[in-house]
Amino acid sequence: MFVSDTFKKQYLLEPSGPASAKGVASDRWLLVSVIMLMMAGLVAVFSSIAFFAETKFTTASTLVGGHAVKLVISLLVMIIVSKIDYHIVARLSRYALLLSWLFLIIVHLYGTEVFGARRALSIGAFSFQPSSLATVALLVYVSHLVAQKQEYIRSFTKTFVPVMVWVLVTCALIGLEDFSSAALLLAMCLAVMFVGRVSMLHIVGLVLLGALGAGVILSQSLERQSRLTNYVEQVRHIESAEFQLGSGYQAQQAHIAIAQGGFLGVGIGKSTQRDFLPAPYNDFIYAIITEEYGLLGAGVVLLLYVVILFRGIAVIAKRARDDLGMLLAVACTLGVTMYAFVNAGVATGLLPVTGLPMPFISYGGTSMLFSGILIGILLRISKNREEAYE
Numbered sequence: 001m002f003v004s005d006t007f008k009k010q011y012l013l014e015p016s017g018p019a020s021a022k023g024v025a026s027d028r029w030l031l032v033s034v035i036m037l038m039m040a041g042l043v044a045v046f047s048s049i050a051f052f053a054e055t056k057f058t059t060a061s062t063l064v065g066g067h068a069v070k071l072v073i074s075l076l077v078m079i080i081v082s083k084i085d086y087h088i089v090a091r092l093s094r095y096a097l098l099l100s101w102l103f104l105i106i107v108h109l110y111g112t113e114v115f116g117a118r119r120a121l122s123i124g125a126f127s128f129q130p131s132s133l134a135t136v137a138l139l140v141y142v143s144h145l146v147a148q149k150q151e152y153i154r155s156f157t158k159t160f161v162p163v164m165v166w167v168l169v170t171c172a173l174i175g176l177e178d179f180s181s182a183a184l185l186l187a188m189c190l191a192v193m194f195v196g197r198v199s200m201l202h203i204v205g206l207v208l209l210g211a212l213g214a215g216v217i218l219s220q221s222l223e224r225q226s227r228l229t230n231y232v233e234q235v236r237h238i239e240s241a242e243f244q245l246g247s248g249y250q251a252q253q254a255h256i257a258i259a260q261g262g263f264l265g266v267g268i269g270k271s272t273q274r275d276f277l278p279a280p281y282n283d284f285i286y287a288i289i290t291e292e293y294g295l296l297g298a299g300v301v302l303l304l305y306v307v308i309l310f311r312g313i314a315v316i317a318k319r320a321r322d323d324l325g326m327l328l329a330v331a332c333t334l335g336v337t338m339y340a341f342v343n344a345g346v347a348t349g350l351l352p353v354t355g356l357p358m359p360f361i362s363y364g365g366t367s368m369l370f371s372g373i374l375i376g377i378l379l380r381i382s383k384n385r386e387e388a389y390e
Helices: 005-013 028-048 050-055 060-082 086-110 130-148 156-175 179-195 200-219 222-236 241-245 249-261 285-317 323-347 366-383
Strands: 112-114 117-123 126-128
Touching (some): 028 060, 028 366, 060 366, 086 117, 086 130, 086 366, 130 366, 156 179, 156 200, 179 200, 249 323, 285 323
Antiparallel strands (some): 112 117, 117 126
């Protein structure tokens, strides 16, 4: 859906148009879903972080208290962003993206190494992942560019190449240390371009080129090859002792957690696999949720993300009053929900291990902060829906 010229003239260009958007409420379903995910995440982190707390010589209550503070900050940022005109956010996204490039270069050279990858900059007790900033900035800026270029949207030189320069440079900088995040970001950008009516021929060509590039990158990294090999072995030989005790340890422990949960779960705080799973408070937190709350509780968590997906695309994007609002709604919705679905896919063995967090659920501040920004933009767009001007 793209806004007609008549609608733009009547509502966007005339300062004396009908009613303003003041007083129009944000999408309540979206806001309630996010708050419920935050509450579920707080309980899940408390259940899964005990062993990690011991390694840090602190208590689970202390770490959960820090997590709660980050949730409050994310909520405040969400509210603040929801008060800002998304056109202003879109215009500033270019500078945020350039700043993220600088941070990504710095983190590649001087970042803190965790599990063999440099993904964060640490200053004292403060840790920051530039890839989260780059993800949000790129999604917003791609939406901005595609909305600007609607008059010649199918042009290869005027639209596709300028947009892809920003996309490929950003994904390349992220992919130096985090291939899975870069691949997911590229997929989300292509989805925004598809919705924005960019030529399918150009998009398909890029997908094929990207697949070739991914093969080259995988061939140059033994660690990434091992992850892919582990995933294949997980499907073929999940019960072999060699797989369970070696490279497939993470997947096996996650499967045990899910199996123990059954339909109703073992109960809050009664997880046993939290002591065996690597990063049960982050990468595999969905496995802990499934163990403690069963398929029923895990299904409710996924349902909340489905609500966000539906409200973001089928409601907010569909009713946005201009092209930018519509494209931004799609981008922001994908920026939150796709991470959640990938995280759940990893925990359940449907996808290879990636290390991507589950927004508003996983422990950590950077992802939560920028997820809050994406939801804040969505809430702002929902205030400017078409009904507000009828």
